[in-house]
Amino acid sequence: MAVHPAAGPPGENDASNETTAASSSTTSIVKMGMDKDLEKGPGLAEQQASQYPVHPSSAGEPEKRVDTGEDGGDGLAINPPPINPMDPSQFPDGGLKAWTVVFGAGCAIGASFGWINCIGVFQEYYETHQLRAYSSQEVAWIPSLEAFMMFGGGLWIGRIYDNYGPRYILLAGTFFHVFGLMMASISTKYYQFLLAQGVCSALGASMIFYPSLSAVVSWFLKRRALAMGAAASGSSLGGVIFPIMVERLMPEVGFGWTMRICAFLILALMIVANLTIVSRIAPHPKPVRPKDFVVPFKEVSFALLALGSFLSFLGLFLPFTFIILAGRAHHVPPNLAKYLVSILNGASTFGRTIPPFYADRVGKFSVFLAMTLLSALITLCLWVPGSGTAATVVFAVIYGFSSGAVVSLLPALIAQISHIHQIGVRSGALFSVVAVAVLVGSPIGGQLITNSGFRSMQGFSGALMAAGFCVYFILWARLGGLKGKKI
Secondary structure (H helix, E strand, C coil), X not given: CCCCCCCCCHHHHHHHHHHHHHHHHHHHHHHHHHHHHHHHCHHHHHHHHHHCCCCCCCCCCCCEEECCCCCCCCCEEECCXXXXXXXXXXXXXXXXXXXXXXXXXXXXXXXXXXHHCCHHHHHHHHHHCCCCCCCHHHHCHHHHHHHHHHHHCHHHHHHHHHHHCCHHHHHHHHHHHHHHHHHHCCCCCHHHHHHHHHHHHHHHHHHHHHHHHHHHHCCCCCCHHHHHHHHHHHHHHHHHHHHHHHHHHHHHHHHHHHHHHHHHHHHHHHHHHHHHCCCCCCCCCCXXXXXXXXXXXXXXXXXXXXXXXXXXXXXXXXXHHHHHHHHHHCCCCHXXXXXXXXXXHHHHHHHCCHHHHHHXXXXXXXXXXXXXXXXXXXXXHHHCCCCCHHHHHHHHHHHHHHHHHHHHHHHHHHHHCCCHHHHHHHHHHHHHHHHHHHHHHHHHHHHHHHHHCXXXXXXXXXXXXXXXXXXXXXXXXXXXXXXXXXX
């Protein structure tokens, strides 16, 4: 708002002109200072916003005035623009607090997805101990239900996250995950393992996994794939540590105390996660409507991503479930075979960090497509025809690397084709499709082993990942990959 000098004698007009010039200079200095502060980052922007409050309807609200003299003059009008937390300039893309959230998410994902990654150890153990009276297909329902509950929980957990943020979901997930494992430690019957480990613990893992990833998304934009890959690497570390713990502790303290020790470790990791994970963006409560979970599938890009993920994950988890049993059938020494899951997960640590690092530079979809193709090829060209120690270990290393990249990059792809306020519900919708795939994948693989042996299960796994690659390629081309765009 302009400051008009009052009419008067020439001398007074000169003084007024000087006052006007000083006011204009003050206005310029204030605006320049505010612009610089806003450029420095969200922290200063929030401080500036609290210093100069902006109402939601700032266009129609009275302007804030700053007095420029002692004579009760009109003053200067200052109306700084409202700060949009979704604006690309507002994402920190680094800093102590953002990377602390990544660290906490890594602990949470290690406790949830890392535990799910060691399902192959329990498949082998149950078949030779408590559940030896059951077939591979029947025992496989426990790890497959475990994976289903973890992925399928995203259908409703995503909406709760969008409405209320991560805090209460993480607390509830910690309780269910630890309680389920404690109950599994005293289980003796098939249905007890199914409910305790397959449902209760896995439900808690799901309530831990999704809020952790979604919170990381809110802090990063340009370096999002790298940050999510770093957080997802926690699942690889968990997938290395937990199988070795189980294999080493079982002979020493028995099954019951082995499960309790693992549960206590998960509890310790979740204490760290609950103290560090926070979303940068305030939740926006909305009523839950069933159509919110259906609308994303009407978008061609999202539908193609969901179809490709269904096909890929139908075969992706079969090596995790059966690599120990297949290794022993293919003449891998028993003392080495029991560590194949740890080798696979150890290699996936690099797959969850190196490809995402390059994905931020050359395109997330492009790197994801390459890793999906590598997973299919190494399965069909090495795991199916190969046998013996060398072939199995090389397969575990390469497949661990490529499958780790596929799993860690998928959430970044969802975020790339979604509005940030819809990431929770859209991630849940897509992972619910993945959940169905992992639910039926392992029992089908177990039945194929019973009917035709391990080769048929291995071929089934590779063929489905190849089919998923074909769908992903169509999506990549549709988004402009063939035209040289950074996708």
